[in-house]
Amino acid sequence: MTPESMDLVFHALASRARRAILDIVRDRPGCCVQEVCVHFDVSRIMILKHLRILEEAQLLVLKKAGRKVELYFNAVPIQMIYDRWTSEYSSYWASKLVDFKMLLESEPKKPPPSPSSHPRKLKQHEPK
Amino acid sequence: MTPESMDLVFHALASRARRAILDIVRDRPGCCVQEVCVHFDVSRIMILKHLRILEEAQLLVLKKAGRKVELYFNAVPIQMIYDRWTSEYSSYWASKLVDFKMLLESEPKKPPPSPSSHPRKLKQHEPK
DNA sequence: GTCATAGGTAACTAAAAGGTTACATGTTGC
DNA sequence: GCAACATGTAACCTTTTAGTTACCTATGAC
Numbered sequence: 001m002t003p004e005s006m007d008l009v010f011h012a013l014a015s016r017a018r019r020a021i022l023d024i025v026r027d028r029p030g031c032c033v034q035e036v037c038v039h040f041d042v043s044r045i046m047i048l049k050h051l052r053i054l055e056e057a058q059l060l061v062l063k064k065a066g067r068k069v070e071l072y073f074n075a076v077p078i079q080m081i082y083d084r085w086t087s088e089y090s091s092y093w094a095s096k097l098v099d100f101k102m103l104l105e106s107e108p109k110k111p112p113p114s115p116s117s118h119p120r121k122l123k124q125h126e127p128k
Numbered sequence: 129m130t131p132e133s134m135d136l137v138f139h140a141l142a143s144r145a146r147r148a149i150l151d152i153v154r155d156r157p158g159c160c161v162q163e164v165c166v167h168f169d170v171s172r173i174m175i176l177k178h179l180r181i182l183e184e185a186q187l188l189v190l191k192k193a194g195r196k197v198e199l200y201f202n203a204v205p206i207q208m209i210y211d212r213w214t215s216e217y218s219s220y221w222a223s224k225l226v227d228f229k230m231l232l233e234s235e236p237k238k239p240p241p242s243p244s245s246h247p248r249k250l251k252q253h254e255p256k
Numbered sequence: 257g258t259c260a261t262a263g264g265t266a267a268c269t270a271a272a273a274g275g276t277t278a279c280a281t282g283t284t285g286c
Numbered sequence: 287g288c289a290a291c292a293t294g295t296a297a298c299c300t301t302t303t304a305g306t307t308a309c310c311t312a313t314g315a316c
Contacts, residue, residue, distance in 0.1 A: 007144055014142030015304090016135055026217065034262065046305060048264075067262045067313035075217055082210065089154065089203055143274090162292065174275060176294075195283040195292050 001080045005058070009077045012057035017042070018050050022059060026073040033069055129208045133186070137205045140185035145170070146178045150187060154201040161197055 012018055017040065024036055033051065037044050051071070054060040061072040140146055145168065152164055161179065165172045179199070182188040189200040 003144065010138075010142045010144075010147070014138045016131065016138075017304095019138070023216075032262075042304085043306065044263085045265085045307090049304080064263095069263070078213065078217070085206065088151075089206070145274095160292075170274085171276065172293085173277085173295085177274085192293095197293070 001077075001084065005077070006081065008053075008057040009059065009081060012053050012059055013078075015050070015053075018054055021047070021050055021054065022073060025060060025071045029072055030070045032071065036071065129205075129212065133205070134209065136181075136185040137187065137209060140181050140187055143178065143181075146182055149175070149178055149182065150201060153188060153199045157200055158198045160199065164199065 020039070021036055024039055025031060028035060033044070033047065036051075037047050040047060051060060051062065055062050058077050059074055061074055063070045063072065148167070149164055152167055153159060156163060161172070161175065164179075165175050168175060179188060179190065183190050186205050187202055189202055191198045191200065
């Protein structure tokens, strides 16, 4: 898996709306765009854009069928990321987590000292 | 895991730079901000912003130590997402993938018909 | 044919994210 | 003390993303 395609997958998954679309399509294999749209408040055009992003990440397969488009979920990219991460991060999987008890004992963040501590300005600009 | 915290994790992982930071810190537990900065071309301030985002997603733990800040990787959020996804998507894990041979046989995308098919404009705006 | 339905694209606006410089505080070495 | 170093943050600019409306094509029902 190239870094570029991995970027596409992570980016596609970063949006809650897109993850929700994946959930819907996974539960309704072969459903069309309209069926996805009814679950959202945003416009159909926005859903289309999300679908393209998911398609480019190969998380969805779009298959034209007459005037409809059938949607299918593809788990392969997620599996590939999982495979890479479990091997790279294997030593952290449920083992080294013990140390975090120690880390969490560090002092809590201090509140800011005063509301007008250092007022600065780089450049003036027009108010709207 | 709340949808909000899951959003934070996915968003944090969506940036290639932030994933690279995670790789560095995982390989050098307890390293400081400077040690991370030398691996990147962007400014230290940008690295700081990335570190805050990773901290908010609880993928990193920042521990103040004198004038330095020690960085530690935390795999727990990734594990939680993995646990959720493997249970929700279990039926897709290395099984239903067979069907995709059929899906990939659908016709390839047609190239656009002509370069000046429907020139339209909603509103005029100033040229730079 | 014709009309409703499913999908597609261009053009635009607003908000968020990625990036910078300038300047500030707190800690360590000497 | 004081200089050098590590970190923190405000203010700003630029690029990307999320969202819209308007309009177009293609298909299916009749």
